[in-house]
Every structure is written in structure tokens, then in C-alpha cells.
Amino acid sequence: MTYEMVESRVVAPARAQAAGRGFSVISDPDAELVERWLAGDEAAFGDLVRRHQRRVFSLVLRMLGNREEAEDVAQEAFLSLHRHGRRFRRQARFSTFVYRVAANAALNRRRTLGRKRAREEALARRQDAGLDLPVTPRDPESAASGSQIQARVQAALLELPPDLCMAIVLYDIEGQSYRDIADALRIPEGTVKSRIHRARHALRDRLQALVRAEPEESKGVAS
Amino acid sequence: MNHPRIRARLSEYLDRKLSAEQRSKLDAHLVECSACSAELRELERTVDLLRRLPDPEPPPYLAQAVMARLESGEAQPESLAQRLRRVVGPAFALSAAALAGLFVFALVDIDIERPTEASTTIGPVAGTSETGGESVRSVREARRLARLTRLHARRGEHAEVAQLLRGAGHPHSALLATHFEHDPGYTLAVW
Numbered sequence: 001m002t003y004e005m006v007e008s009r010v011v012a013p014a015r016a017q018a019a020g021r022g023f024s025v026i027s028d029p030d031a032e033l034v035e036r037w038l039a040g041d042e043a044a045f046g047d048l049v050r051r052h053q054r055r056v057f058s059l060v061l062r063m064l065g066n067r068e069e070a071e072d073v074a075q076e077a078f079l080s081l082h083r084h085g086r087r088f089r090r091q092a093r094f095s096t097f098v099y100r101v102a103a104n105a106a107l108n109r110r111r112t113l114g115r116k117r118a119r120e121e122a123l124a125r126r127q128d129a130g131l132d133l134p135v136t137p138r139d140p141e142s143a144a145s146g147s148q149i150q151a152r153v154q155a156a157l158l159e160l161p162p163d164l165c166m167a168i169v170l171y172d173i174e175g176q177s178y179r180d181i182a183d184a185l186r187i188p189e190g191t192v193k194s195r196i197h198r199a200r201h202a203l204r205d206r207l208q209a210l211v212r213a214e215p216e217e218s219k220g221v222a223s
Numbered sequence: 224m225n226h227p228r229i230r231a232r233l234s235e236y237l238d239r240k241l242s243a244e245q246r247s248k249l250d251a252h253l254v255e256c257s258a259c260s261a262e263l264r265e266l267e268r269t270v271d272l273l274r275r276l277p278d279p280e281p282p283p284y285l286a287q288a289v290m291a292r293l294e295s296g297e298a299q300p301e302s303l304a305q306r307l308r309r310v311v312g313p314a315f316a317l318s319a320a321a322l323a324g325l326f327v328f329a330l331v332d333i334d335i336e337r338p339t340e341a342s343t344t345i346g347p348v349a350g351t352s353e354t355g356g357e358s359v360r361s362v363r364e365a366r367r368l369a370r371l372t373r374l375h376a377r378r379g380e381h382a383e384v385a386q387l388l389r390g391a392g393h394p395h396s397a398l399l400a401t402h403f404e405h406d407p408g409y410t411l412a413v414w
Contacts, residue, residue, distance in 0.1 A: 057281035172273040197234035204269040211268040
């Protein structure tokens with residue numbers, strides 16, 4: 001993980017927070033493409049898919065922990081987006097709508113799969129230190145030593161109740177603001193805060209060995 | 224200070240969501256409370272572990288696969304008829320327009336009451352109406368006719384059912400009347 005990537009995740013929530021506190025509304029960068037798509041231009045929808053596929057796939061993969069399932073659900077999410085495009089209300093950003101559709105798709109699949117299967121897969125990954133998750137680290141050394149930690153973190157995520165997992169993935173991984181998460185999941189901001197808080201504590205409990213270790217040990221890389 | 228209350232705010236403290244005053248109070252407590260300080264450090268490391276997860280690469284063919292499925296006809300927006308058919312179910316094989324036309328007359332859910340004398344004069348049911356007074360009369364009449372129709376249908380009095388439907392004066396209720404006349408067994412099974 002490079003410094004730049006870490007900083008973007010740290011900064012992004014603050015930027016989003018600023019927008020939520022009544023600063024100037026961030027214009028929707030997808031507005032033009034969305035208008036063209038809703039007017040019948042399917043190529044514009046293709047551009048929207050390419051533009052948002054990374055965030056959709058990331059969200060779904062973190063929720064399901066299985067690449068094959070995530071690919072399937074990501075496709076279903078975009079098909080659902082296409083099917084229900086006319087429900088998009090332009091008061092919110094299109095990306096919020098995308099997250100809502102993707103979140104629903106992921107939650108539905110997770111319910112279908114069941115937490116038991118998620119736990120079984122998480123256990124298998126812990127035991128094998130399997131690289132079910134694609135790793136594109138910038139530092140080759142961290143790939144070898146950090147993959148087990150990543151697998152444990154992902155496994156711990158899968159053990160969380162779906163609503164807590166979704167909140168913490170959207171906030172701490174996807175960098176969305178409380179307000180955007182509230183809009184995407186159609187819940188009050190207070191509920192978003194509560195879920196993030198509970199999710200962090202639950203994760204901390206599951207990752208005790210990592211979080212209580214010295215920082216250099218938990219990072220798994222040379223400082 | 225109340226430790227559970229402090230710990231309940233640690234997440235917001237970490238995210239800089241507290242007011243300056245709240246933050247100041249928490250700072251003062253954290254300086255003196257090793258337990259709460261340790262909890263904050265653990266939360267920080269938990270968040271750090273999450274944020275260090277790498278960005279997964281989507282499959283290179285994802286967009287292509289989505290567009291191919293769209294071109295094959297998947298995920299097209301539902302038409303009104305398709306949505307009605309999906310919601311109402313296969314029991315109603317008539318078109319969506321027929322269902323809408325029959326709604327006031329045939330689909331009103333009315334409790335079975337003691338049978339009333341059938342009127343020999345059954346005028347057309349207005350269906351929807353623009354004025355409030357006419358609408359009430361139409362709904363009342365529609366309910367009466369619905370009760371009668373159900374009563375006759377339960378008794379197997381198909382000719383009476385067909386007559387009531389034809390008397391409703393709507394082309395789609397006339398269509399349903401034809402079903403009763405030509406295939407009453409099927410029609411009653413899906414009523």
C-alpha cells in the first residue's frame with residue numbers, strides 16, 4: 001500500500017464530510033453520461049460500467065470474500081442498475097445510486113450464501129493463507145508477508161453481520177461519507193455511525209492478535 | 224467520566240466527527256485513562272488494517288460481459304404489462320389493460336354479505352370518474368355487482384355471472400363474460 005493510496009483513503013472521508021456539512025455541493029461527474037444513457041444511448045451505459053466497475057467489484061468482493069461470487073454479483077448489480085435506471089433521482093450523485101444497487105446485490109447474495117459458508121471459506125483461507133483475493137501490492141516484499149494478514153482481515157470482515165460489514169466496508173475501505181452511506185443504504189446517519197462503531201469493535205475483537213501486536217509486527221513489512 | 228460513554232465516542236473521535244468541546248473533554252480523559260487510551264489505539268490499528276487492504280482488480284471482461292448480456296435482452300426495463308403480470312400472477316391471463324378495466328368491478332375485495340336481491344336493471348359501471356360524487360356511486364355500484372357476481376359464481380350460476388359481466392358495460396368485462404360462457408370450469412378455477 002503506497003503512501004498516496006493511504007492518504008487518499010484518509011482524506012476522502014474528510015472531503016465527503018465537508019460536503020455533507022453544507023459546503024458547496026459536489027457536482028456529479030456522471031451527469032452527462034447518465035443523461036445520454038437514459039435518453040437511449042447504450043454506449044453511455046457501457047462507459048458508466050467501466051467507470052464504476054472497480055468500486056462495485058471492490059464492495060462486492062469485500063462483502064462476499066470470494067472472487068467468483070463477486071464477479072457474478074457485480075454483473076448482476078450492473079444489470080439491475082440498467083433495469084432500474086429510471087428510478088435514479090438526480091438529487092443524489094449517480095455513484096450513490098450505484099452503491100445502493102451494488103449493496104443490495106451483495107446483501108442478497110450474502111444472505112443466500114449464509115454466514116456459515118462464509119465462515120467455512122474464511123477458515124479455509126486462514127488455514128491455507130490462500131490468495132483468493134487478488135493482491136496488487138506496490139511493494140513485492142509486502143505481498144509475501146502481508147497476504148496472510150490481509151486474508152485474516154478479510155475473514156474477520158466476513159464474520160461480521162452483513163449490515164455492519166457493509167457500513168465499515170463503505171466507510172473505511174471505500175471512503176464514503178456518513179451521508180453518502182446513509183443515502184445509499186437508506187438509513188439515518190446516526191445508524192451509519194452506530195454500525196461503523198459496532199463493526200470496528202467487533203473487528204478489533206476478532207483481530208486481537210494483530211491489533212495488540214507492535215505496529216511493525218501487525219504491518220508485516222519492514223518499517 | 225463514564226468509561227462506556229467515552230468508549231462509545233471513540234470511533235467518532237477517530238474520525239474527527241466530535242465538536243471541539245467534546246474532543247477536548249475526551250483528550251483530557253485519554254491522558255489519564257490507560258484503558259481507554261489502549262482501546263483507542265486498538266481501534267486505530269483496526270481501521271489501519273482495513274485501509275491497507277489492497278484495491279482488488281475487477282476482471283478485465285466485466286464490462287464486456289455486462290454489455291453482452293444486455294444485448295441479448297437481459298435486464299431491459301419492465302413494461303407495465305410485464306410488471307402487472309409478474310405481480311398478479313398467471314391466474315389472470317388477460318392483458319394488463321383488461322385487468323385495469325376490471326379492477327373496480329371484479330377485483331374489489333369485499334366481504335361476503337347476505338345476498339341481496341339482484342337488480343333486473345344493471346347499468347354500466349362507470350369505472351373511474353372525474354367527479355367525487357359520481358365516483359362514489361360508481362364504486363358502490365361496482366361493489367354490489369362484485370358481490371352478486373361472486374355469489375352466482377359460487378353457486379355455479381354461470382349464465383347469471385355472464386349476464387352481470389356483460390351488463391357492466393365495459394369491453395373487458397364482456398371478454399370475461401365470454402370465458403364464463405365458453406369455459407366456466409377454467410374461469411371459476413382462476414377467479
